[in-house]
Amino acid sequence: MNVEAFRIIEPVWVLIIGILISIIPYLTEKSIIFGVRVPTDKINSDTVRKMKKIYVSITFILTIILTVLTYLLSSYLLVITFFMPLFMVLVEFMVYLPEHYSLERIKRDEQWEFNASSVTGVFNVEDGKKFPWFFTLPGILVLVSLFVTGILDYKSIPERFATHYNASGIANAYSTKSIESVFILGFISIIITIMMILIAYVIARTPLKTDNASPHGTERVVIYQERMVYLTLLTPVFINSSLLIGSFGEWGIIKENVFLILIPVFLLIIFVIAISVKTGQLGSNIKIPESKGPENTIPDNSVSDNRNDDSLWKAGVIYWNKNDPRIMVPKRFGVGYTINFAHPAGKVILVLIIAIPVIIVISVLFLH
Incomplete structure (x- = not known):
């Protein structure tokens, strides 16, 4: 495979994986938001919806940046193959962790209660x-x-x-x-x-x-x-x-x-x-x-x-x-x-x- 083909393929995969990472909040268990257990009546609250939108927006922007960097650095095969995936995971958690701790704090301060319908089997x-x-x-x-x-x-x-x-x-x-x-x-x-x-x-x-x-x-x-x-x-x-x-x-x-x-x-x-x-x-x-x-x-x-x-x-x-x-x-x-x-x-x-x-x-x- 020549370098030009590699420069096209790798950024495409970075983009696909980045998009998947950006939509993770919509793939997780419904009652789990950014790693925090929330009552059923809070799942679709304005706070939760806003936090999801912020996460998706930031991770998507970062995905575009990483896609461009992958294209520019594609001649460095070792960097792209081994370090870019690790860097993508690191970026994901840089966006995820603030959202996690923020929601955890809101849950504690507002004293979200769990009712009988929130009990699982x-x-x-x-x-x-x-x-x-x-x-x-x-x-x-x-x-x-x-x-x-x-x-x-x-x-x-x-x-x-x-x-x-x-x-x-x-x-x-x-x-x-x-x-x-x-x-x-x-x-x-x-x-x-x-x-x-x-x-x-x-x-x-x-x-x-x-x-x-x-x-x-x-x-x-x-x-x-x-x-x-x-x-x-x-x-x-x-x-x-x-x-x-x-x-x-x-x-x-x-x-x-x-x-x-x-x-x-x-x-x-x-x-x-x-x-x-x-x-x-x-x-x-x-x-x-x-x-x-x-x-x-x-x-x-x-x-x-x-x-x-x-x-x-x-x-x-x-x-x-x-x-x-x-x-x-x-x-x-x-x-x-x-x-x-x-x-x-x-x-x-x-x-x-x-x-x-x-x-x-x-x-x-x-x-x-």
Whole structure:
């Protein structure tokens, strides 16, 4: 892929991701505004609507600025690939945090009260509900294809082969042939696949939580959880495909092409954005047929839950609750799940999430 093509593609993706970040307040659980739990009668108040508009306006303006910067700095591949996404997340929280603390202060000063309709139901996963192991197969098949092809083609791989190319498609790093260097991307695929399956399994077994601010809260969260499990299980299909193409390029089976390697990643981003927008956090955007009626149906195995639980969330994004048996819980800002940092297993997952990328980078640098 030449530099000019890269300069066009990258800003487009920055713009798309930035727009998604700017509309997050409209994707979250209806009764959660900027990480703060609010009573149902305050959800559409003038204060809340104004804060949402301010957030959307500022993040959209910053997205335009970052898009232009991405275009101007696109010749610096490392900067754009690794630092721009981190910078975008940082910018998001620079806008989010003032809104969070402002709403938290308003809630405290005005002493917002929670009535009976603000009580939610927390209930266990349905007994006998089977984990969708079938959806693990596509990612595993791509992984197996990588190793089978590598084994069959191993003898024809040069003793010294290119392992990295710049944006212009010119090789700028090489490695000596060995089992480790040839299959390094395959080993990374194994780690990612196992991690995604474990996370999906934890999500599937996580107790559900209804949101009474949304009609049919129970039905919505059930559908939401299923979609999050499927999304997590299908993620390795895209990532492994990208690593498969990268391996084929290194082995000389196909001509190395940065754009071709990025196609599965771009498709994954589209997939995640589509599911996030269509679903919303805890299924808040899912359309339920009117024929089902307006009321929520909370299962018999539900328990009362304190809606005013802000103290358990640090800045509305870090969940810390030693008394909660859940390892992962739905995010308060965004779509998906986050870790219960007070749970022992949650701490293990956090260590793995941090350690695995570090190990991968060190391994790649050592072998290449």
